[in-house]
Amino acid sequence: MKKEPQNEWSGKSRGGASGYLIFVFIIRRAGLGAAYALLSLVALYFIPFAPRATASAWQFSRHILKKGKFASALFVYRNFLNLGISLIDKTAASAGEDKKFTFEFDEPENVSEILAGNSGAVIIGAHFGNWEVGAPYFGKYGKKMRVVMMDAEYQSIKKVLQAQNRLDAFSPIPITDDSFSHIFEIRDSLGRGEYVAMQGDRLTPNGKSSEIIFMGKPALFPLGPFVLAARFGYPVIFYFAVRKGLRKYRFHFSLYEPLKRDSGVKPETDILNAYTAYLETVVAKSPEQWYNFYKFWL
Amino acid sequence: MIDAALIDKINNVLAEEFEVDIQKITPEAPLMDTLDLDSLDLVDMVVLIEHNFGFTVVAKDFIGIKSFNDFYHFINNRINEKGAPK
Numbered sequence: 392m393k394k395e396p397q398n399e400w401s402g403k404s405r406g407g408a409s410g411y412l413i414f415v416f417i418i419r420r421a422g423l424g425a426a427y428a429l430l431s432l433v434a435l436y437f438i439p440f441a442p443r444a445t446a447s448a449w450q451f452s453r454h455i456l457k458k459g460k461f462a463s464a465l466f467v468y469r470n471f472l473n474l475g476i477s478l479i480d481k482t483a484a485s486a487g488e489d490k491k492f493t494f495e496f497d498e499p500e501n502v503s504e505i506l507a508g509n510s511g512a513v514i515i516g517a518h519f520g521n522w523e524v525g526a527p528y529f530g531k532y533g534k535k536m537r538v539v540m541m542d543a544e545y546q547s548i549k550k551v552l553q554a555q556n557r558l559d560a561f562s563p564i565p566i567t568d569d570s571f572s573h574i575f576e577i578r579d580s581l582g583r584g585e586y587v588a589m590q591g592d593r594l595t596p597n598g599k600s601s602e603i604i605f606m607g608k609p610a611l612f613p614l615g616p617f618v619l620a621a622r623f624g625y626p627v628i629f630y631f632a633v634r635k636g637l638r639k640y641r642f643h644f645s646l647y648e649p650l651k652r653d654s655g656v657k658p659e660t661d662i663l664n665a666y667t668a669y670l671e672t673v674v675a676k677s678p679e680q681w682y683n684f685y686k687f688w689l
Numbered sequence: 690m691i692d693a694a695l696i697d698k699i700n701n702v703l704a705e706e707f708e709v710d711i712q713k714i715t716p717e718a719p720l721m722d723t724l725d726l727d728s729l730d731l732v733d734m735v736v737l738i739e740h741n742f743g744f745t746v747v748a749k750d751f752i753g754i755k756s757f758n759d760f761y762h763f764i765n766n767r768i769n770e771k772g773a774p775k
Contacts, residue, residue: 571731572748578735599729618729622736 411478411551418483423491423638426479434471444471444684455606455688456678469679477521477634477680484524494528495641502644505626506532511581513620513627515662517592517670518682520633525642529586537580539564539573539589539616566595574619581625588630589616591666592683601660602689603667606675609689612663620647621658629666631673634680645669691765699764700757702741706733716758723757738764744771 410433417426438445448470452463484492505512506529514529514536516522529536540548542565552561564576564587577587593613594600600611620627627647635641647665649658656664674681704711707724714723726734731751738746744767754760 571728571751574728574732574735575746575748599727615729618732622732 411482412554414479415482415486415551415554418479418486418488423479423483423488426483427476430472430475430479434468434475437471438467441471441684447684447686450686450688451678451681455608466679470682473634473680474682477524477682480634480638480640481521481523484527489527491638492524493639494525495635495639497641497643499644499646501646502628505628505646509584511584511625512586513581513616513623513625514586514588514630515591515616515620515627515666516588516630517590517674519592519670519674520631520677520680521640522588522630522632524640525630525632528642535562535580535583535585537562537564537576537585537587539566539577539587541565541595542567577619578623581623589619591616591663592670601663603663605667605688606671610687611689612667614659614663617659617663617666620662627662629669631670633673633677643673691761695765695768696761698741699761702737706737714757716761717756720754720757720760742768744768 414426414429417429445467448467449463451470452458452466453460456466458466480492483489526536538561540563545563545565548561548563564573564580566573580587591612594611595613595615599614599618601614602609603612604610605612629643629645629647631643633641633643647662649661700711700714703709703724704714707726707730709724720726724730735746738744742764746767750763750767754763
C-alpha cells in the first residue's frame with residue numbers, strides 16, 4: 392500500500408460538491424442565517440469524522456499557540472466553523488449577495504498603482520481567511536483573475552459551478568501531475584496583463600519545498616509559487632482577506648519589495664521570506680482562520 | 690548543419706544556469722537527466738531561452754526533445770524560422 396506523505400497536502404479537500412450544493416440550496420431558499428445555523432452542527436460533525444484535520448488543528452493549538460486542552464477543543468471547533476462560514480460567505484457573495492457584506496481595505500498606494508496599471512501581477516495568498524470573497528474586487532480594475540490550483544481541487548469546484556451554471560465565472564489554471572502546461576499558461580496570462588493568484592502555504596505532492604521557521608517551529612513551504620513569481624519578473628502582491636465579524640471582511644495587501652542585489656539570497660527565497668513574515672503576522676492575529684489541515688510543522 | 694558557435698553558446702548557457710560540468714554536455718546525452726531538471730527548472734529553461742535566443746517557447750515545443758542534439762536542433766530551427774538574433 393502506498394504510504395501517504397505526512398507533510399504535504401493531497402490536492403483534495405474534505406467535503407464534496409454535494410455537501411457544498413446543499414449549502415447553496417439553503418442560502419437561496421432560507422438565507423444566510425439558516426446556513427450558518429446548519430453549519431454550527433456540521434462543524435461539530437467534522438471533529439470526529441475528519442480525524443486528520445482535527446489532529447492538525449489540535450496540534451496547531453497545543454504546540455504552536457500553546458493553548459490548554461479546553462481552549463484547544465474550542466479552537467478546533469471554531470477553526471472548522473470559520474472555514475464553513477468562509478465557504479458560505481464566498482458562495483453568497485459570488486451569487487450576487489455581496490451587498491450584504493462589508494469590506495474594508497488595507498491597500499497601500501504602491502499596490503493600488505500596480506493594480507491600476509497595465510502590467511500583470513502575481514498575487515500570492517494563503518489558505519487563510521477568505522481570499523476568494525475578495526475576487527470580485529479585483530474585477531474593478533477590469534482584469535481577469537486566474538487562479539492556479541491542483542486539478543483535483545478544480546474538478547470539485549467545477550461540479551458546483553456547473554450545477555449553478557456559473558462555469559464562466561471562474562478561470563483557473565489547473566496543475567496536473569503529468570504536464571507542465573500550467574507554467575506556460577501562467578507566463579502567457581501575466582503577459583496579457585492578467586492577475587495570477589497562487590496560494591503559498593501548502594506543499595503539494597512531488598513539489599519542491601523550503602524549510603522556514605514559521606511561528607517558532609520549522610515547517611515546509613512550497614517553492615513553486617515563489618520560483619514562478621521570481622522568474623517571470625512581474626510585480627508580486629501578498630493578499631489576505633480576514634473575517635472581522637459577521638459578514639465583515641478586511642482585505643490586506645502588501646507589495647513585495649526585493650532585497651538589494653548582491654545580498655546572496657536567491658530571489659525566490661527572498662520572496663518566500665517576505666511572504667512568510669507577512670503571513671506570520673496575519674495568522675498570529677487570527678489563527679482560527681488558517682485552514683491548513685495536514686501535518687504542517689516538521 | 691548547426692553552427693558550432695551556437696552549440697557552444699547553448700552549452701555554456703545551460704552549464705552556467707543549471708550548474709553542470711560542461712564536459713557532461715554531449716550531443717547524445719539525455720537533456721533532462723544531465724541537467725537534473727524538474728518542473729520548476731523548466732521555468733528557468735523557458736526564461737533562459739527567451740532571454741538568450743530571443744523567441745518564446747510553448748509547452749508543445751518540449752515534446753520530443755530527449756537529447757542535447759534534439760535541443761540544438763530545436764533552438765537552431767526556431768532561430769532560423771523567426772530570424773531571431775543568435
